[in-house]
Amino acid sequence: MAAVENYFRQCSLLVNCRDLAYMAATLANAGVHPVTGVRALPAEHVARVLSVMATCGMYNYAGSWMYEVGMPAKSGVGGGIAAVLPGRFGIGVFSPRLDAASVYIAVAILGATVMPHNLYLHSSLVQTRVAPLGDEARRRSLRFNFIDTLIALNVAFCINASILVLASDVFHKAGIEVTDLREAQQLLSPLLGTGLAGLLFAVALLCAGQSSTITGTLAGQIVMQGFLRLRGSPVLVRAVTRGIAILPAVFVLSIMGEDATVSLLVGTQVVLSLQLPFALVPLIRFTACRSVMGEYVNRRVVTAIAAVAAALVIACNGWLVMEAIGGSLSPIAIGLAIALGIAAVALLSYLALAPIRAPDDSFAEPLREPLRRRDDASPKYQPL
Numbered sequence: 001m002a003a004v005e006n007y008f009r010q011c012s013l014l015v016n017c018r019d020l021a022y023m024a025a026t027l028a029n030a031g032v033h034p035v036t037g038v039r040a041l042p043a044e045h046v047a048r049v050l051s052v053m054a055t056c057g058m059y060n061y062a063g064s065w066m067y068e069v070g071m072p073a074k075s076g077v078g079g080g081i082a083a084v085l086p087g088r089f090g091i092g093v094f095s096p097r098l099d100a101a102s103v104y105i106a107v108a109i110l111g112a113t114v115m116p117h118n119l120y121l122h123s124s125l126v127q128t129r130v131a132p133l134g135d136e137a138r139r140r141s142l143r144f145n146f147i148d149t150l151i152a153l154n155v156a157f158c159i160n161a162s163i164l165v166l167a168s169d170v171f172h173k174a175g176i177e178v179t180d181l182r183e184a185q186q187l188l189s190p191l192l193g194t195g196l197a198g199l200l201f202a203v204a205l206l207c208a209g210q211s212s213t214i215t216g217t218l219a220g221q222i223v224m225q226g227f228l229r230l231r232g233s234p235v236l237v238r239a240v241t242r243g244i245a246i247l248p249a250v251f252v253l254s255i256m257g258e259d260a261t262v263s264l265l266v267g268t269q270v271v272l273s274l275q276l277p278f279a280l281v282p283l284i285r286f287t288a289c290r291s292v293m294g295e296y297v298n299r300r301v302v303t304a305i306a307a308v309a310a311a312l313v314i315a316c317n318g319w320l321v322m323e324a325i326g327g328s329l330s331p332i333a334i335g336l337a338i339a340l341g342i343a344a345v346a347l348l349s350y351l352a353l354a355p356i357r358a359p360d361d362s363f364a365e366p367l368r369e370p371l372r373r374r375d376d377a378s379p380k381y382q383p384l
Contacts, residue, residue, distance in 0.1 A: 015080070017094040024082040024090025050084060103320050108266045109164075110313065111273030113156050117219035119279045122149045124222045135295070142296065159208065180262055181205060217242055274317050274344075280310040281351045289356050314348070 015023075025034045027049060031041035041049070053072035058065040065073060071091075073083035080094040126145040170191050171178045178184045185205075189198040220241025224230045230237070249264075256264060286292050288303040298306075321341055 017080070017092050020080050020082045020092025020094065021090060022092070024084050024092050026090070027082075027084045028086055028088060028090040030087075046086075050086060053084065103316065103323060104270060105266070107273045107316055107320050108269035109160055110316070111269040111271070111276065113160055114153065114276060115215070115272050116275045116279035117223070118215055119283060120222050120226070121215055121219040122152070123283070124226065125149075138296070159204070213242075216245060220245070270320070273313070274320075277310060277314045277317065277348055278344075278351065280306070280313065281348060284310060285352065285356060292356060 022033065022035070026032065026040050027046055030043045031046045032039050050072040053074045054062070054066055056062050057072060057074035059075065069083070071083045071085050073081055075081045080092070083091045083093075122145075125148065126142060167178065167184075170188065171184070176187065176191075178187065185198050185201050188201050189195045191197075217238045221234065221237045224237055224241065249268075252264060253261070284303060284306045287298045287306075288300075290297045318341075321337060
C-alpha cells in the first residue's frame, strides 16, 4: 500500500479541467500553446508523446479507446482525461470518482437541499394565504406559493453549491484538506487575505442553522396537526417537536463526542435523503390524481418529470444501501440493512400502487381556524 500511495503522490498534479484542455490543445498544435503562442514542447517530441498516449495512455482500455474513439488520450488517477486530435483540437475533461464515498456525500447534499419535512411545510404554506374566492384567485395564490418554494429551494441549492466551490477554489487549490467547519472558518481569512471572509462564513453558518431549526419546527407542527390531528397550543406543539428532534441528537453527541460532529451531521443529511422518496411518491401521486386535485391537477409533463426525479433519488439511495451492504459491515448490520431495505421497498410499492380514494368532508378540516365574519354580509375572503 505504501508503494501505491507513493505512486499516487508522484503522478498527481495540481491541475484543473482548463489546464488539461490547454495541455491537450498544445499537443494538438504541435507543441505550441494555443493562447500564448509559446512553444512548450519541440515538434519532434509531440509525435512520440502522442504515440505513447495512443498505445498505453488509457491503460487497459487503450486498445478499445483507440478503436472506438480514435484519439490519443491520457487518463489520470484523479479522474481527468486529456485527448488530442492532432492539428485540430484538444479536449480536457474531469469527472470525480463515483465510489461509495462520493455517492455518500452526494446523497447527503441532496438530503440537505430537498429536505423531506420541508415538502410537507411547502405544501401547507398555501393555506396561510388569504385569497379572494374564485378559481382565478386560487390559481394566482398557488402560483405565488410555487414561486416562493422555487426561490427557497434554489437559494438552498446555491448555498450548498457555493460551499463546494469555496472548498474547491480555496482549500483544495492550496492543498489543504479540511474536515471541520471550525477549521474552515479559521483558515478562510489567512487564505483569502481578509478577515471579513471568516466572519461572513460564520454568519452564513449561523443563518443556515437558524433557518433549518425554524423550518424543522414548523414542519413538525404541520405533521402533528395535519397528519396526526394533534391540536393544542402552538408553543407546546413546537416545543414537543423540537424536543423530539434535539434530545436524540444530544444523546448521540454525548456518546460519540465532539469530534464526531461533522460525520454525524453528514449522516443525518443522508438519513433525510433516504426518507425523501416516502414524501415524494405520495406527493406526485396526489398532485397527479384528478379526483383529489380537481382542475388543479398537474399536467402529465410535470408528473413525468417529477417521477423521473423521484426515480433518480430512489436509485441513488438504493446504490448507497448496496454499497453499504457490500462494505465492511458486520453480519448483524448487513441483515438489519437488508430487512430495512425490503421494508422500504414494500412501503414505496404500496404508496405507488395503492388506490387513492376521493376526498370527503374529513379532508376539508383546515390546519388553522377560518376567518370570522365581521358582519352578516357574505365574506369576500377566506383561507384556501
